[in-house]
Amino acid sequence: MTQRRFDGRVAVITGSGRGLGFEYARLLASLGAKIVINDNGSALDGSGADTSVAQQAVDQIKAEGGEAVACTESVATAEGGKAIIDAALDTWGRIDVLIHNAGNTRFDPLDEITHEAFRALVDVHMMGAFNVVRPAFPLMKAAGYGRVVLTGSIGGIYTMPQTVHYAMSKASMIGLNNAISVEGNEFGVKSNVILPGAVTRMAEGIDTSQFPPMDPALVAPMVGYLAHEDCAISAEIYAAVAGRMARVYVTETHGVWHKDWSIDSVAESMDAIRDPSNNLTFHPAEGGFGAHLGISFGMVGS
Template structure:
């Protein structure tokens, strides 16, 4: 059973969780429901590869939440299409009249080496992870902006930062999620809509095929409180990435070296300056939701005009 002692509750908040019937998604659903949330459990019941469908898991999960005393409904639409994504959000609106929290957790795996992966397997993973995120974010974000409140938690991965062999489709999906997270944070800021990325490590069926014999305890229940915090109205951050693996919680972010400015470059000069260009003793870190794009340009332009890094 999930922790029910949190002072941060979700009474009357409507939460949509994709991939919510099993693994990490179920841990999120169970925790937030125990804290008063009204939950839409979305899961099309597909196999790990993303093929097939089964209404059973979502219906059973929603029934289990109702048995806990929570309000919950099942959604079996697929995130892989725009129509499916819209239907998932409409399920929340039809059942509860609003959507406060969107947790996009749905995922699939199709391992293959880059030189051997088929386009079908490539798209099958992007359609669920990355395009699936857009398919649910687009209608949810519009509604959140109109109501002046929303929390989005997208699922990234250290695989999107560092990448394992045989996972080009997964790596591209998870690194692409960074841009979507930033877009929600930047455009949602004035409307009370915040978005953050969870980079979870947990023992679920997504780990099938990997050698996990030396892993420490990595249950989904270790990740759920981080997601619960990011989904709560009190969460102060937006446009950020949080790692949660085996009980460790950390923030991940993108950083530049200060670099080198010259008014003119040749190929040989780039080569000769490479050590200085790569020197990480002086770094720039910008925050997407705090005008990071403009700050990057401003400091870069300052160097170009001879005013220094600022």
């Protein structure tokens, strides 16, 4: 079997000095990709910086026969995002793959969280994604090719206590993913979301003693496929947790139409409204918005 490779491709991977991002970088580099290792070496809560983290990752990839450069700019600002993409252009003159993996974590109860604590995560996860996608997207569009992988989380789908900032940030990847896919579809730009599960330093403070093996290397193959030129899918979400891989998607029930509604009729129809026996699933990159309206409008008068 011919192994899928990345020869001639340039990949920018944010937060790739350690953990999941580094495993993605190692895998793609081992298959011929040129890698921008972006990591400012911050602490788990996003504070501080250590510029040696990115360089150490670069050194290891080079020692393993790969090609990489370090960029220590922060994704949290528009200027930093542009500088990260520019690192690929300045070194190799192109960008083919963008994997937004940079993230931080902290726990704050909803009834106590400060705006500063909220922004500490939103600026890295959500704004960080936009800050690197914004300068990369027009380059990919002009080149007629691009692969984007955004990092969501089951915490953005199902959520844990005391993580409102994390949950909102990770859920926002769905909207950005759809926007890239819808606007990039005719230009060969594909985008998908990975929901990774692995024991890294971000699991600090969580009891993982009963967890099965959850090495970051178990997640990397899915990310590698989503980043590869053979990947024809777009606007989709994939979970990779402890060796299990699955597609996650939004669906809706068939629903109920009435000419007139009241609070009481909504209450009386709720079982039928919620009935999952005839679900509808629309695909963003394949006209999902219009298909949803078409079904809704088509029920009028039925």
